[in-house]
Amino acid sequence: MSTDDHIIEIVPCSQNSISHIIGPGGETIQRLQAETNTRIEIIAGPKVSITGTKQEEVSAAKEKIEAIIEHQANPDYEGEEGRTLRHQATEFASARTLKMKEADAAFAANDKQKGHDLLQEAKRLGEEMRQSNADAGRAIIAFNNHENGDSVLDLHGLRAEEAVDAVKLRLNHLAAVNSSKSSSSSVASVDVICGAGLHTKAGHAVALMPAVEKYLRENNFVFVKRGVATLVVNLIEDIANRSGSGDVEPATSGSTIEASPAVVEAPVAQSVASSPAVNVANEAKPATAVAPPSASPTPAGQKTKDSTNSCCAVM
Incomplete structure (x- = not known):
């Protein structure tokens, strides 16, 4: 036309x-x-x-x-590397479950040595599973955020515990940047995209948003919820409160950032305005549901409990 x-x-x-x-x-x-x-x-x-x-x-x-x-x-929230590592973790989990069943049978037959050996093998497979999931989480974070700056953190494709760890790492990094007197690149806020669950498989709860909200509340961060998918963390108010209380030391990677106890959650924000040509409210991408962690192998000499590990975050 x-x-x-x-x-x-x-x-x-x-x-x-x-x-x-x-x-x-x-x-x-x-x-x-x-x-x-x-x-x-x-x-x-x-x-x-x-x-x-x-x-x-x-x-x-x-x-x-x-x-x-x-x-x-048809979203891809894992990327090829993340998807491969999640699949490997699932295979390790299945093999571990099989070894635990075999250990049960060995103990039932009063072959304690065989049962112990099988449990040791199950333990090794469990460690391989956890390592594959950890590697998958890092690959997925990189895949979903390769075009994002420090002010946007997309958590799609992650388990709840991986999502919280990613938020900790980003906020620790920005706390150090914002508290540095020599820094000229302060970040005022971070959009933490948890998703809305539009691509979540039936029967799985959307776990990212509650887990991240819980972490932010417990550590007294100022944040607002934008739409149903995004949490906006106010870093300027956080650093102001930290400065006022004398707590301005940069946080170390992986540790918990604590703001002043006086900081409370701000009221729910309205949708962010888009470009002048657009009058539609801005929301974030759909979320993934997260499978619960599986149990560790039972110590030797005890009846093992069969468990099914779901290693993959659900799209």
């Missing part, structure tokens, strides 16, 4: 894909407009209207928009 000197393309989209097209604070849609020299608007339908003066620029914008819509419809 063209009007005068302008070319217009209309791309149908789902309601759920709108927040991905807009991005945090309108960041994605503004970047797309700058990269393609076009004007991009969300219109009734919902649809995406792309306006430009050159066909190649409008086509480039359309291709990028369609890629976002496709990714949202």
Whole structure:
């Protein structure tokens, strides 16, 4: 379609894909407009209207928009490396369960030595499983955040404990940056994207948001919930309170950051405004549900309890 000197393309989209097209604070849609020299608007339908003066620029914008819509419809929150490591962890878990059953049979037959050996093998497989899951968590964090700066942390694809560890690490890093008198790159807030559970498999609870909220409350961080998917942590108010109490030492990696006890959770924030061309509220990507950790092997000489380990975060 063209009007005068302008070319217009209309791309149908789902309601759920709108927040991905807009991005945090309108960041994605503004970047797309700058990269393609076009004007991009969300219109009734919902649809995406792309306006430009050159066909190649409008086509480039359309291709990028369609890629976002496709990714949202069929999201990949793990990446090839993370997916492979999760699969390895699942295989280790299955092998461990088998060894524990064999150990049960050995103890029942009064073959204590064999039972002990099988439990040792189950223990080794459990350690391999945990290591694969830890490696998978790191790979998934890198995959989902390779284009994000310090102010955005996407937790999709993680287990609850992995998500909390990732939040700790990011906040520890930024606490050190913001408390450094020589730093000129302070970060005012962090968007922690937990997701809305739109791609969660039936029967699994969405565990990321409650786990992260619990950690932030227990450590007195100032934060607000934006929409159903994102927690915005206020770092400037946190460092001000820490400075006022004399607690300004940079936190070490992996430790708990504690703010002043006077800090309380702020009221729920309204949706962040997007670019001037867009009047749709900004939300974050859908969440993953997280499988519970499995039990450790039973000590030698005792009846083992068969357990099924679900190693993968659920999409």
